Every structure is written in C-alpha cells, then in structure tokens.
Amino acid sequence: MIEVHELTKRFGGRTAVDHLTFTVKPGIVTGFLGPNGAGKSTTMRMILGLDKPTSGTATVNGRPYAAHRAPIQQVGALIDAKAVHTGRSAYHHLSAMAATTGVPRSRVDEVIDIVGLREVARRRAGAFSLGMGQRLGIASALLADPEVLILDEPVNGLDPEGILWIRQLMRSLAAEGRTVFVSSHLMSEMALTAEHLIVVGRGRLIADMSVAGFIDQAAGDVVRVRSPRAAQLHELITGPGVTVTSTERGAFEVTGLEADQIGECAAAAGITLHELSVQKPSLEEAFMELTRDAVEYVPTGVNR
Amino acid sequence: MSTALNGKIQPLRVTQARVIHSEWIKFWSLRSTVLSLAAGVALLVGVGLITASVSASGGSIGDDRLGAADASLGGVMFAQLAFGTLGVLFMAGEYGTGMIRSTLSAVPRRLPMLWAKIAVFSAVTFVTGLVATAIAFTGGQALIGDGAASWSDAGVARAVVNTAVLLTGSGLLGIAFGALLRSTAGAVTTVFGGLFLFDNIVGLMLPDSWQGALRYFPGSSGNAAAAVTQAPDTLAPYAGLAVFAGYVVLAAIAAAWRLSRSDA
Numbered sequence: 105m106i107e108v109h110e111l112t113k114r115f116g117g118r119t120a121v122d123h124l125t126f127t128v129k130p131g132i133v134t135g136f137l138g139p140n141g142a143g144k145s146t147t148m149r150m151i152l153g154l155d156k157p158t159s160g161t162a163t164v165n166g167r168p169y170a171a172h173r174a175p176i177q178q179v180g181a182l183i184d185a186k187a188v189h190t191g192r193s194a195y196h197h198l199s200a201m202a203a204t205t206g207v208p209r210s211r212v213d214e215v216i217d218i219v220g221l222r223e224v225a226r227r228r229a230g231a232f233s234l235g236m237g238q239r240l241g242i243a244s245a246l247l248a249d250p251e252v253l254i255l256d257e258p259v260n261g262l263d264p265e266g267i268l269w270i271r272q273l274m275r276s277l278a279a280e281g282r283t284v285f286v287s288s289h290l291m292s293e294m295a296l297t298a299e300h301l302i303v304v305g306r307g308r309l310i311a312d313m314s315v316a317g318f319i320d321q322a323a324g325d326v327v328r329v330r331s332p333r334a335a336q337l338h339e340l341i342t343g344p345g346v347t348v349t350s351t352e353r354g355a356f357e358v359t360g361l362e363a364d365q366i367g368e369c370a371a372a373a374g375i376t377l378h379e380l381s382v383q384k385p386s387l388e389e390a391f392m393e394l395t396r397d398a399v400e401y402v403p404t405g406v407n408r
Numbered sequence: 409m410s411t412a413l414n415g416k417i418q419p420l421r422v423t424q425a426r427v428i429h430s431e432w433i434k435f436w437s438l439r440s441t442v443l444s445l446a447a448g449v450a451l452l453v454g455v456g457l458i459t460a461s462v463s464a465s466g467g468s469i470g471d472d473r474l475g476a477a478d479a480s481l482g483g484v485m486f487a488q489l490a491f492g493t494l495g496v497l498f499m500a501g502e503y504g505t506g507m508i509r510s511t512l513s514a515v516p517r518r519l520p521m522l523w524a525k526i527a528v529f530s531a532v533t534f535v536t537g538l539v540a541t542a543i544a545f546t547g548g549q550a551l552i553g554d555g556a557a558s559w560s561d562a563g564v565a566r567a568v569v570n571t572a573v574l575l576t577g578s579g580l581l582g583i584a585f586g587a588l589l590r591s592t593a594g595a596v597t598t599v600f601g602g603l604f605l606f607d608n609i610v611g612l613m614l615p616d617s618w619q620g621a622l623r624y625f626p627g628s629s630g631n632a633a634a635a636v637t638q639a640p641d642t643l644a645p646y647a648g649l650a651v652f653a654g655y656v657v658l659a660a661i662a663a664a665w666r667l668s669r670s671d672a
C-alpha cells in the first residue's frame with residue numbers, strides 16, 4: 105500500500121508535483137499515467153526518499169520509506185534502468201545491493217535466473233543493451249522479495265517478448281497480493297495490464313479511477329446522425345442529459361443517447377436517416393482528450 | 409514463474425556492518441578502483457626508488473641519514489594523486505553513472521553509506537599505503553647503501569606510518585569532495601588544487617607578516633606529518649598530522665551535510 109498525501113515538489117520556480125493525493129492498493133496493478141514532464145518520475149522518487157518533497161507526505165505500508173528496517177524488502181523499485189555503475193557486472197551489482205540488507209547470495213542467483221540474465225551476469229553492465237539493463241533493474245527490484253513494486257516505465261526498451269514477459273510478471277506479482285505501481289505514457293499498454301489508473305498532468309491529479317471505468321467513460325459514445333430533416337430530429341431528441349452539437353448542415357453529433365434510441369425516434373416520426381453511427385474514440389484518444397490541457401511539451405514547429 | 413524468496417532466511421534489515429560489506433563488494437568489483445590503487449602503490453615505490461638512487465649517485469647523502477630516508481619517500485606526492493583520484497572515483501563515480509540512486513534506495517538513511525565508504529576506503533588504503541611505504545623505504549635504503557637510514561633511526565617509523573595516513577587522508581578528501589561536487593572532474597581538480605596548489609598560490613598573495621599561517625595549510629601540514637626531517641617553518645609532525653586530519657574531518661562533515669540534505 106502506498107499513500108501519497110498533498111505531495112508537492114518545486115524545482116526552483118517550477119512546480120513538478122502539485123498537491124497530489126492518492127492511494128495505491130495491494131493485489132492489483134495500478135497504472136500511473138501522464139504525458140512527458142507530468143511529474144510521474146518525481147513522484148516515484150519522492151516515495152522512495154530520493155527527492156525531498158517541498159511539502160506533503162508519502163508513506164509505504166504505513167511509514168515513510170526510509171523509516172523501514174529493510175527498505176528494499178518493503179519496496180522494490182525500478183526508477184531508472186541506468187541506476188547501475190557501468191563498470192560493474194550485474195552479479196556484483198546485485199550482490200552489493202543484497203549485502204546492504206542481508207539478502208542471501210543464493211537469492212542473487214535466483215533473481216538473475218528470473219529475469220533471464222544468467223548468460224551475461226558476469227559482464228560489465230555498461231555493455232548491456234537497453235532491454236538487458238531494464239531486466240537488471242527488475243532483478244534488483246525483486247531482490248528482497250518486496251511487498252510493493254514501483255516501476256518507472258519498465259517496458260521502455262524491451263522487445264515484444266520482453267513486454268509480454270513484464271506484463272505477465274506484473275500481473276502475477278499483483279495476484280500474489282503485492283502492490284504494483286507502474287508508470288507509462290501509453291494508455292493502451294495500461295489497458296492491458298492495469299486494473300486501476302492514476303492520471304496526472306502538470307503535476308496535478310487528473311483522474312483516479314478503474315481502467316474499466318475509464319474505458320466506459322471513454323466509450324461514452326458520440327452518435328453521429330445525418331438526415332435531410334436534421335433540424336426536426338434535433339428538436340425531437342432534445343432533452344435532459346442530451347447534448348447535440350451541429351457539425352455541418354444536415355448532420356449533428358449526440359451524446360447522452362444510444363444510437364438505437366435515436367433510430368427509434370426517427371422511425372416513429374418518419375424521418376429518413378442517411379447516417380447513424382457510433383463514434384468510439386480509441387483509448388489513446390480518450391487519454392489525450394483527458395490530458396490535453398495538461399500536456400507540457402507540445403510540438404510547436406507545425407504552426408510556423 | 410516464481411518470484412518469491414525460497415525458504416526462510418534471517419530477518420532482513422539494514423545494519424552499518426552490512427552496508428560496509430556492500431561497499432567492500434563495490435570497491436573490489438570495479439576495475440577502475442583496483443587499478444588506481446595499484447597505480448598508487450607503483451608510483452610510491454617506483455618514484456621512491458628513483459629519488460633514492462638519484463640522491464645516492466649525486467652524493468648528496470653524505471652523513472645525512474635522515475635525508476636518505478626522505479629521499480626514499482619521494483613518491484608520496486604522486487601516490488597522493490592516485491589515492492586522491494581513487495577516493496573521488498569511489499564516490500563521484502556513483503553520481504556519474506546513476507548508481508547512487510540504487511545505493512540510496514537500499515540505504516535511504518544515506519549517512520550509513522558515507523560512513524561505510526569511509527571505513528572501507530580507510531582500511532584498504534591505510535594497509536596498502538603502509539605496505540607500499542615500507543617497501544619504498546626499505547628498497548630505497550638498499551639502493552643508497554652507504555649512509556642509508558634504518559628503521560631504528562628517529563622519526564623513520566613515524567614518517568612511514570604518517571605517510572600511509574597522509575595517503576588515506578588524501579583519498580578521504582577525494583570521497584568528501586566527490587560527495588560535495590558529485591563530479592569526478594570537479595572533485596579531482598579541487599582535491600589536487602587544495603593539496604598541491606592552494607598553499608603556493610595563497611602563499612604568494614599573503615603579506616610577509618602572515619607567512620607564518622602557511623604551515624597550517626592543507627599541503628604544508630600534510631607534508632610536515634609525513635617527513636622524517638622537518639623543513640624550517642613547518643609544524644611538528646604530530647601537529648601537522650592533527651591539522652591535516654582536521655581538514656579531512658571538516659570535508660567529511662560538509663559531505664555528510666550535503667548528502668543528507670539534497671536530492672539524490
């Protein structure tokens with residue numbers, strides 16, 4: 105369980121994280137989504153005590169991370185695949201990490217096998233590919249068999265097989281009752297792995313809801329109607345909870361009514377329809393819509 | 409796929425001894441640190457033997473047996489460069505590569521990591537430095553032959569031990585400035601400047617009446633500690649050692665302060 109309360113971080117005049125409050129529950133994968141610069145990594149670093157909050161608190165299983173006796177047993181973290189000395193082998197890196205907390209050497213070999221790095225475990229980590237570095241980061245996160253996992257963009261740099269592997273790993277970790285908190289830019293990726301979503305933009309909380317809820321809401325369908333008697337139909341279907349926006353002459357878009365209801369209504373009045381279609385935004389579009397006002401870095405070149 | 413720890417193990421917790429063990433593993437598992445250590449030993453012994461043989465053939469020894477002892481320790485400054493670099497690499501290397509984020513997530517209280525680095529580094533460099541200095545002295549005196557100093561001469565044993573302390577202290581300055589500046593290049597420059605240039609440059613700027621203060625500077629106080637015979641206007645050996653140690657302690661306190669306060 106991770107609890108974040110009014111967490112705020114300012115770098116100079118810039119507010120990277122702005123009064124964030126949320127809870128990450130055990131037993132499920134929770135996705136942490138937001139566009140570039142939204143403050144995801146900074147939030148994760150504050151949970152781990154790497155960055156000091158300007159104000160607010162973050163606790164893991166009821167205490168600040170640093171207050172635990174064996175922090176890496178509470179939280180396994182992949183903050184950055186490059187958090188490794190390039191001159192040291194994966195084996196020695198993991199051994200040094202294990203030694204701090206009394207994790208037995210046998211466990212080092214175990215996690216090396218879990219992530220599939222046995223062949224290269226004695227090679228300099230600096231010579232690793234991005235994907236191998238990511239696997240080493242995961243091995244280090246699993247080292248002390250933690251109850252909570254915090255993974256910052258774990259699929260970054262992995263090949264399709266690696267992505268599949270990490271998805272299964274996250275789901276099985278959650279199924280064992282652990283708390284899994286994973287950041288991503290990709291809504292589609294999260295729709296496949298996460299059950300719950302925390303969405304941030306410009307450091308602020310935008311949404312804290314289940315993935316199912318997000319999908320339902322995203323599919324809060326827009327129905328597109330085209331008819332020679334559009335104006336008449338418009339009047340007929342207008343009612344509480346229904347929004348109608350005219351898009352062009354003889355056509356409009358409706359939210360708040362199902363396509364069947366509109367069709368029935370038109371048939372009852374003898375109105376011909378030329379088009380009656382449900383417009384489903386993709387998850388990615390829905391996510392972009394949700395975070396549109398919060399996107400930090402918008403390409404500006406196109407407007408010139 | 410099993411991700412869980414197999415079997416029961418002793419209770420996991422971070423202790424100072426375990427963090428020291430971790431730093432010990434880190435120290436010996438990097439080629440760069442092991443090479444710097446070897447370079448320090450090679451420079452101390454190699455340059456010491458050269459200066460000893462030069463002073464022997466130049467006939468400058470005469471009856472000055474203590475001068476002969478100092479001649480065989482002529483490689484100290486070069487060894488200080490190597491040990492200072494070693495200290496910087498040991499600490500700033502973690503910042504340069506990003507390793508520090510792994511380290512501090514395992515030891516989020518942070519200071520035990522600094523103490524562990526200091527402990528491992530001091531133990532390794534003091535022992536290595538002592539052995540290397542003893543070899544340089546013994547070998548150098550063998551080259552000098554006639555008029556050579558012996559271990560029983562006054563000040564010899566003290567100078568050998570203090571040289572090992574000076575080398576260790578130079579490396580600890582490297583660790584401290586590595587933690588303060590977080591950059592290998594910046595820390596190496598600062599430590600070398602502080603040890604070898606600071607005294608001379610400030611000495612040029614100070615008015616005559618202040619020249620007496622020079623003996624308390626980092627370079628002069630360290631040299632006074634490590635010499636068999638004291639140059640004029642320098643501190644007594646143990647006074648020099650105390651002043652030099654003071655600089656090391658101050659730098660370590662500043663490093664601890666920065667480490668515990670700022671973002672990793």
Ligand SMILES: Nc1ncnc2c1ncn2[C@@H]1O[C@H](COP(=O)(O)OP(=O)(O)OP(=O)(O)O)[C@@H](O)[C@H]1O
Pocket residue numbers: 115118119120138139140141142143144145146147289
């Ligand atoms: N050490 C720092 N100093 C100054 N500004 C920083 C620092 N770290 C992060 N920031 C700023 O804080 C904001 C949030 O950054 P953060 O890395 O947390 O975003 P993110 O959501 O992880 O982005 P991404 O998806 O690109 O990884 C950014 O505007 C970034 O420039």
Ligand SMILES: [Mg+2]
Pocket residue numbers: 144145146256
């Ligand atoms: Mg990030």
